[in-house]
Amino acid sequence: MLGATSAIAEATLRLLAIEGASFFLVARNAQKLAAVRDDLLTRGASSVTAHVMDLDDTVAHPAMLEGAAKTLGTIDLALLAHGVLGEQPDAEASYAAAETILKTNFLSAVSLITWLANYFESTKQGCLAVISSVAGDRGRKSNYVYGASKGGLNVFVDGVRNRIDRAGVHVLTIKPGFVATPMTAHIKPNPLFAQPAQVGRHILKAIEKRKDVAYVPPFWALIMLIIRSIPGRIFKKLNV
Amino acid sequence: MVPVHWTTDFPLAKPPATKLLPVGAGRSYGDVCLLEDGTLIQTLGMDRLLHFDPQTGVLRCEAGLMLAQILDFAVPRGFFLPVTPGTKYVTVGGAIANDIHGKNHHIAGTFGRHVLRFELVRSDGSRFVCSPTENPDWFAATIGGMGLTGLITWAEVRLRPIVSRKINYQGDKFVGIDEFVALSKASTHVEYTVSWIDCVATGKNFARGIFMQGDHSTIPEPRPVSKEPKLMLPVDLPGFLLNKFSIGLFNTLYYNKQLGPRKTGLVDYEPFFYPLDSVLHWNRMYGKNGLLQFQCVIPWEADQTGITQILKAITASGLASFLAVIKVFGDVPSPGMMSFPAPGITLALDFPIRPEVSFDLLDRLARITLDHGGRMYAAKDARMTAEQFQAFYPQWQEFSRYIDPAFDSAFWRRVTTRG
Numbered sequence: 001m002l003g004a005t006s007a008i009a010e011a012t013l014r015l016l017a018i019e020g021a022s023f024f025l026v027a028r029n030a031q032k033l034a035a036v037r038d039d040l041l042t043r044g045a046s047s048v049t050a051h052v053m054d055l056d057d058t059v060a061h062p063a064m065l066e067g068a069a070k071t072l073g074t075i076d077l078a079l080l081a082h083g084v085l086g087e088q089p090d091a092e093a094s095y096a097a098a099e100t101i102l103k104t105n106f107l108s109a110v111s112l113i114t115w116l117a118n119y120f121e122s123t124k125q126g127c128l129a130v131i132s133s134v135a136g137d138r139g140r141k142s143n144y145v146y147g148a149s150k151g152g153l154n155v156f157v158d159g160v161r162n163r164i165d166r167a168g169v170h171v172l173t174i175k176p177g178f179v180a181t182p183m184t185a186h187i188k189p190n191p192l193f194a195q196p197a198q199v200g201r202h203i204l205k206a207i208e209k210r211k212d213v214a215y216v217p218p219f220w221a222l223i224m225l226i227i228r229s230i231p232g233r234i235f236k237k238l239n240v
Numbered sequence: 241m242v243p244v245h246w247t248t249d250f251p252l253a254k255p256p257a258t259k260l261l262p263v264g265a266g267r268s269y270g271d272v273c274l275l276e277d278g279t280l281i282q283t284l285g286m287d288r289l290l291h292f293d294p295q296t297g298v299l300r301c302e303a304g305l306m307l308a309q310i311l312d313f314a315v316p317r318g319f320f321l322p323v324t325p326g327t328k329y330v331t332v333g334g335a336i337a338n339d340i341h342g343k344n345h346h347i348a349g350t351f352g353r354h355v356l357r358f359e360l361v362r363s364d365g366s367r368f369v370c371s372p373t374e375n376p377d378w379f380a381a382t383i384g385g386m387g388l389t390g391l392i393t394w395a396e397v398r399l400r401p402i403v404s405r406k407i408n409y410q411g412d413k414f415v416g417i418d419e420f421v422a423l424s425k426a427s428t429h430v431e432y433t434v435s436w437i438d439c440v441a442t443g444k445n446f447a448r449g450i451f452m453q454g455d456h457s458t459i460p461e462p463r464p465v466s467k468e469p470k471l472m473l474p475v476d477l478p479g480f481l482l483n484k485f486s487i488g489l490f491n492t493l494y495y496n497k498q499l500g501p502r503k504t505g506l507v508d509y510e511p512f513f514y515p516l517d518s519v520l521h522w523n524r525m526y527g528k529n530g531l532l533q534f535q536c537v538i539p540w541e542a543d544q545t546g547i548t549q550i551l552k553a554i555t556a557s558g559l560a561s562f563l564a565v566i567k568v569f570g571d572v573p574s575p576g577m578m579s580f581p582a583p584g585i586t587l588a589l590d591f592p593i594r595p596e597v598s599f600d601l602l603d604r605l606a607r608i609t610l611d612h613g614g615r616m617y618a619a620k621d622a623r624m625t626a627e628q629f630q631a632f633y634p635q636w637q638e639f640s641r642y643i644d645p646a647f648d649s650a651f652w653r654r655v656t657t658r659g
Contacts, residue, residue: 007245007285031248035302039288043313182245182285 003082
C-alpha cells in the first residue's frame with residue numbers, strides 16, 4: 001500500500017484487515033503510519049510492516065519494492081494511493097509549484113508502476129490498482145494541473161493494462177469523485193461527497209470484479225460522461 | 241469547524257484567533273457541543289482502534305471512534321460496551337466528556353468508571369496521560385468535563401464479555417410512581433432497567449408506564465455485525481403533527497401494545513438499547529423548530545414528591561412528549577468532578593419547541609428540581625440559567641480551574657454569565 005495514510009487507502013485497508021491480510025505499508029509520516037498499523041493489527045491483519053519514506057524519492061523505489069516482495073512472499077495486490085491536490089493558483093503562477101504536483105502524482109507513480117508491472121508480469125498474477133481521479137477526465141480551469149497529473153496517469157495505466165493483462169494481471173484505474181478526506185477538508189461539502197468507508201467498499205468490489213476502470217461512487221461515470229460530452233467551444237466558456 | 245484526523249493534529253498547525261471546542265458526533269441535545277464565534281474541532285476522523293486485549297477486554301482507541309464502530313468490532317469477538325446511552329452514534333471522547341450513563345447505571349455506574357486511561361492534549365501542546373493514578377485531578381476534571389479541559393485523543397475502555405447478541409427481556413406495566421419504585425427495588429440485580437412513562441395521561445392513568453428490564457442472554461450464539469439502518473426521515477415533518485392529542489393517542493396505543501401486565505422474551509440488543517437509531521434523522525419528526533430535552537435526577541424522598549410534582553407540571557402543561565424515560569440511578573460513585581448521575585430517580589423527556597410555553601415549563605421543572613435537591617444534565621440542556629447551574633453544581637468554580645484557556649462552549653458561557 002503506497003500512501004497508506006491516505007483516507008481512501010485506510011478505508012480500503014480496514015476491509016482487507018478483517019479478512020486477515022498481510023500488509024506492507026508505505027507513507028511519509030512515521031507517527032501516522034504507526035497509528036494505521038495499530039488499527040489494522042487490531043482489526044485482524046495477519047502482519048503489518050510499516051515502511052517510512054517519501055515516495056517522491058524515486059531512486060529509492062526499487063529497493064523498497066523488493067523489500068516489500070521479500071517481506072510478503074508474493075504481492076497479490078498493489079494499491080497506489082499517494083498524491084497531493086496542490087494549489088491551482090500557485091501552479092498557474094509558477095512552474096515549480098506545478099512540477100511538485102506532477103512529480104508526486106505522476107512521475108513517482110510512473111516509477112512505482114514500472115517496477116510493479118514488471119513484477120506482476122513475471123509472476124503472472126496479481127492486481128495493480130491505481131487511485132487516479134475524475135479530475136483526470138477533462139482539464140478544467142479550477143484544477144487542471146492536478147487534473148493533468150491524473151490524466152497522464154490514466155493514459156499510462158491504460159497502456160500498462162494493454163501490455164500485461166495478457167499475462168493474467170488485473171490493472172485497475174480507480175477514479176474517485178469528491179471524498180470527505182483531509183485532502184478536501186477545505187472544500188465546502190456538497191451532496192456529491194462520499195465517505196471514505198463507502199469508497200473503500202467500492203474499490204474492493206472493483207478489485208473482485210476485475211474492472212478496468214472504476215468510478216467511485218459509480219454515479220461519477222455518468223457525471224463525467226456528460227462533462228466529457230460537452231463540445232469544446234461551449235466547455236471553454238464554462239466555469240466548472 | 242476544523243477536522244482532526246490524527247492524534248498529532250492537535251494543537252492545530254495554524255491556531256485560529258477564536259476559542260475552540262471539541263465536537264464528536266454532535267449528539268448532545270443542548271449547547272455543550274456548540275460555540276458561537278468559535279472553532280469546533282471535529283474529531284470523527286480520529287477513529288482508529290489501537291489495541292485490544294481479548295483476555296482483559298481492554299480496548300485502546302482514538303477518541304473520535306463511535307460506539308457503533310466499537311460494537312461492530314467487539315460483538316463478533318464476544319464483547320459489549322460497559323455502559324451505553326440510548327444511541328450508539330456518539331464518540332468515545334463525547335462519552336467521556338459527558339460521562340454518559342445507561343440502563344445499567346444502578347450496577348455499572350457511568351461510562352467514566354470503565355475508562356482506564358486517556359490522553360489529554362492542551363492547546364499549549366502539553367500532553368497528559370490521565371488515569372485514577374496518573375494526573376488523577378485531570379482525570380476527574382475531564383470525565384464529565386464537557387470537552388472544556390482539552391482534547392481527548394485516545395482512551396482505554398474496559399469492555400464486558402457477552403456470548404450472544406440477545407437480551408432476556410421482561411416488560412411490566414405499572415401505574416403510578418409507587419409501583420415504578422417497587423418494581424425498581426425488586427430488580428436491582430438485573431443488569432439493565434429502564435421505564436417508558438406516559439407524560440400525557442391524567443387521573444387514574446397518571447404516571448402509567450412500562451418497566452423494562454433485561455440481562456444479556458447466557459446461551460451462546462453467533463454474533464454477526466449489525467446491519468446499517470435502512471429507514472430515515474428525509475425531511476422535517478410539520479410541527480403541528482405533534483400535539484397532546486396525537487401523543488395521547490400514541491401513548492395509549494404504546495401502553496396497550498403490550499396486552500398483559502407482563503411480557504417476556506429474547507430480543508436483539510439493537511432494538512433494546514437503540515430503538516431510535518433504526519430511523520436516521522428521527523429528530524426531524526419535531527419539525528424545523530426542533531426539540532428541547534430535559535433530564536433531572538431527584539434524590540430519594542419518602543413520598544417522591546419532587547418527581548410527582550415534575551410529572552404533574554408536565555401533564556398539566558399539555559406539552560406532549562412521548563419519548564419519556566424514568567429510571568432509578570444507583571449509588572455507584574461517578575469518577576468525574578462534574579458528572580451528572582446521583583442516587584435517586586432520573587426522568588428524561590423531550591418537548592417540541594413552542595417558545596411561548598415550553599421555555600416557561602422548563603424553567604418551572606428546573607425550579608422543582610432545585611427545591612428537591614436534584615440536578616439537571618448539561619448534555620441534554622439548553623435552558624438552565626447560571627443561577628440554577630451553579631446551585632446544581634457548586635463545584636463549578638473548582639472545575640473552571642481545569643478549563644483550557646483556549647477552550648469555551650456556548651453552554652459554559654450561558655451558565656457562567658449571570659444575566
